[in-house]
Amino acid sequence: xxxxxxxxxxxxxxxxxxxxxxxxxxxxxxxxxxxxxxxxxxxxxxxxxxxxxxxxxxxxxxxxxxxxxxxxxxxxxxxxxxxxxxxxxxxxxxxxxxxxxxxxxxxxxxxxxxxxxxxxxxxxxxxxxxxxxxxxxxxxxxxxxxxxxxxxxxxxxxxxxxxxxxxxxxxxxxxxxxxxxxxxxxxxxxxxxxxxxxxxxxxxxxxxxxxxxxxxxxxxxxxxxxxxxxxxxxxxxx
Numbered sequence: 001x002x003x004x005x006x007x008x009x010x011x012x013x014x015x016x017x018x019x020x021x022x023x024x025x026x027x028x029x030x031x032x033x034x035x036x037x038x039x040x041x042x043x044x045x046x047x048x049x050x051x052x053x054x055x056x057x058x059x060x061x062x063x064x065x066x067x068x069x070x071x072x073x074x075x076x077x078x079x080x081x082x083x084x085x086x087x088x089x090x091x092x093x094x095x096x097x098x099x100x101x102x103x104x105x106x107x108x109x110x111x112x113x114x115x116x117x118x119x120x121x122x123x124x125x126x127x128x129x130x131x132x133x134x135x136x137x138x139x140x141x142x143x144x145x146x147x148x149x150x151x152x153x154x155x156x157x158x159x160x161x162x163x164x165x166x167x168x169x170x171x172x173x174x175x176x177x178x179x180x181x182x183x184x185x186x187x188x189x190x191x192x193x194x195x196x197x198x199x200x201x202x203x204x205x206x207x208x209x210x211x212x213x214x215x216x217x218x219x220x221x222x223x224x225x226x227x228x229x230x231x232x233x234x235x236x237x238x
Contacts, residue, residue: 014041018049018057072177083142084237085177092127094236095181098139099221107194110154110208117214120221123148125160125236126184128171132160133188134231137223144234149226150202152210154193158200160229167191203227 017035034053035043049057072087084094099121106112121136133156135149136142150156155163167187171180193211201207203225210225 013037017043019046070174070176072175072180075176075178079178079181080141082177082181083233090127090129091180092125093177093180094123094125094233096121096123096136096142097185102189104189104211104215105192106154106211107192110194110211112193112208112211113215115215116218117211118219118221120149120152120223120226122151123233123236124181124184126180129169131162131164131184131188132236133162134160134229135223135226137226142233144232144237146233148229148231148233150229152203152207152221152226154195154207155191155197156202157197158202160231162188163197165191165194 014037016037019033019035020030021033022030032049033046034049036045038044072085072091072093079095081097082093082095084092086092100119101116102119103114103116104119105114121139123134123136123142125132125134133151133153135151136146137149148160150158151160155165157163164187169187171183175183196202196207203210204227205225210222213219214221
């Protein structure tokens with residue numbers, strides 16, 4: 001006889017088994033016995049399922065619904081730059097970042113060198129699949145009444161929505177809120193800025209010349225070039 005088991009892929013051997021017993025009376029009760037398996041696959045060492053064995057079983061049977069319960073939970077104390085969390089199925093987070101230096105990338109035809117430049121304070125609003133960004137004129141923690149400004153970047157629509165292009169957005173169902181906001185900031189700044197959208201200019205002046213200058217000089221972002229948006233932070237919470 002030819003042994004063809006090797007052709008079926010990975011071979012698994014039985015290691016243990018559970019047998020559920022139920023009483024036959026009207027108010028049925030149940031208990032579970034755990035069996036080890038010998039090298040021939042025969043059940044041995046029968047004993048009631050222990051607490052530790054039950055815990056190990058529960059852990060191995062953890063389903064996605066349980067993993068989803070960790071979505072957007074903080075790893076510790078909630079970061080102070082987070083303004084709002086909606087832990088629904090798709091989830092959403094509203095947060096802000098202070099003005100700072102960021103690594104930026106541009107397509108060649110813009111003739112803007114890749115490198116680090118100063119960006120303004122920003123307001124970010126994202127769920128698992130979509131990102132919107134706005135600019136702020138101050139590093140102060142924004143309030144519901146804070147006036148928003150258009151984000152002074154390429155690849156952003158007038159309503160703040162970001163065109164992610166070919167970026168493969170993959171936010172895990174088990175992502176903590178810290179992992180969530182870091183992932184979106186990386187997606188945004190690690191992608192290539194390429195063009196203005198819908199013939200709309202987000203700043204007062206020439207956007208290409210602005211970023212060329214900031215790349216060359218390393219100067220602080222000039223907030224006076226920002227354009228006011230008709231939205232306030234409160235509008236994003238509706």
